[in-house]
Every structure is written in C-alpha cells, then in structure tokens.
Amino acid sequence: MRFPTHPNGPTRAAAGLMSLVALLALAGGCATSRFKGEWVEIRPDGMAPPGQVDTRQLALHFVPPATVRSGIYDAKARAVDPESVQEAQYVTFDDRQVAQFGVLTARVEDNLLVVHTPDGSVRKLERVKGIFPPMVSLKLTRAAEPADPAATPAARSLMAVNPVPAPAPAGSVAMGQTPPGAP
Numbered sequence: 001m002r003f004p005t006h007p008n009g010p011t012r013a014a015a016g017l018m019s020l021v022a023l024l025a026l027a028g029g030c031a032t033s034r035f036k037g038e039w040v041e042i043r044p045d046g047m048a049p050p051g052q053v054d055t056r057q058l059a060l061h062f063v064p065p066a067t068v069r070s071g072i073y074d075a076k077a078r079a080v081d082p083e084s085v086q087e088a089q090y091v092t093f094d095d096r097q098v099a100q101f102g103v104l105t106a107r108v109e110d111n112l113l114v115v116h117t118p119d120g121s122v123r124k125l126e127r128v129k130g131i132f133p134p135m136v137s138l139k140l141t142r143a144a145e146p147a148d149p150a151a152t153p154a155a156r157s158l159m160a161v162n163p164v165p166a167p168a169p170a171g172s173v174a175m176g177q178t179p180p181g182a183p
Contacts, residue, residue, distance in 0.1 A: 035062040035092075035099050035106065038132055039113045039125035040073045058123055060106075060113065061132045066090055068101045069132060082133040 041057040059073040059080045068090040071080035090101035099106045106115045113125040 033062065033064040033092075034096065034108045035068075035090075035113070036064050037062060038128050038130070040128050040131060042112070042124050042126050043075075058115070058125065059131060060115075060125060062090065062099070063135070068099075069135075071132065073131060078131065080132050085133065 039060045039062075041059070043057055057073040057075065059071050061069040061071075061080075063069065066089050067087060069085055069087050071082075071086070072084040073080055088101050090099045092099050097107060103118045104115055106113050108114075111127070113127070115123045115125065117123070
C-alpha cells in the first residue's frame with residue numbers, strides 16, 4: 001500500500017504541515033501566555049503587608065494552557081515547600097489580560113503579577129525561576145536479589161508457571177465458543 005505524497009516531495013509536505021501547525025498555535029495563543037512561569041510574593045522587609053497576620057509568602061506557577069500551582073515560599077530555602085503545593089485550573093478573560101483561579105484574580109502590571117483577593121487586599125508577585133518542585137517525580141528502586149540464588153532454578157517451564165486450565169464441565173460453553181443450536 002502506498003501513501004499519497006506531495007507532488008514536490010514528502011519533505012516539503014512535512015515542512016508545510018509543520019508551518020501550518022505552528023501558525024495555528026501562534027494564532028490560537030497557546031504558544032504564549034503573559035502569566036506563564038513562576039511568581040513569588042514581594043516582601044521587601046520580610047514582613048507581612050499591613051493588616052495581614054500571615055507572614056508566609058505566596059508563590060504561583062502558571063503552566064499553560066490552564067494549570068496554576070500555588071504554594072508557600074520559604075525564603076531561607078529559596079524554594080516552595082513541596083507539602084504546600086496545590087494545583088487548580090485557571091481561565092483568562094478580558095482579552096487574556098486577567099487570569100482567574102479559585103476566588104483570586106490576577107493581572108500583569110509593570111512586570112509584576114498583581115493578585116486581588118476577595119477581602120480587597122492586593123498582593124504583588126515578581127517573576128522568578130526554579131522555586132517549585134517538579135510536577136512529577138519518579139522514585140526508582142532496584143529489585144531485591146533472591147535470598148538464595150542456588151535454590152532458584154535457572155529456567156522455568158511456562159507450563160509450570162501457567163498450567164493448562166481444567167476442562168469445562170459437561171454441558172457448559174467455553175469462552176469464545178457458541179452454544180449448540182445458536183445462530
């Protein structure tokens with residue numbers, strides 16, 4: 001069987017297809033996002049803003065197209081506490097100028113992320129890199145060695161491991177067979 005190819009060669013067809021995909025991605029806006037990246041709350045003096053008791057710094061990580069991770073930033077460790085990380089979905093509106101996630105809304109102003117909370121307070125965050133733990137972490141382990149290699153036979157028969165099933169009782173129908181008299 002032959003697949004149809006472009007008259008000027010398959011490489012030009014592939015290049016044309018890739019150009020079309022890139023153009024659609026840019027036109028759709030999924031390739032860029034003003035919110036993309038990691039943000040941490042600005043605390044110039046290390047103290048909570050006036051009226052707030054909480055001294056923990058908010059950290060946000062926007063992962064396009066619609067995931068936002070939030071956590072508590074530890075200034076001493078210069079990282080987000082992995083136990084505090086939560087994920088949610090965000091949506092953008094107002095021509096992608098405003099992001100909403102949960103009860104918070106955010107907008108980028110003068111290279112800062114300005115987050116508005118329901119109680120009317122405003123938090124300002126600056127863009128940073130490398131403070132969030134990875135989204136997925138793999139823990140690799142090595143299989144344990146057999147207790148006594150001499151006691152384990154070098155090779156086993158598949159029949160010993162997977163014995164032949166017992167025949168079905170008389171009058172029953174085995175899987176994959178039609179009963180007598182059925183169409």
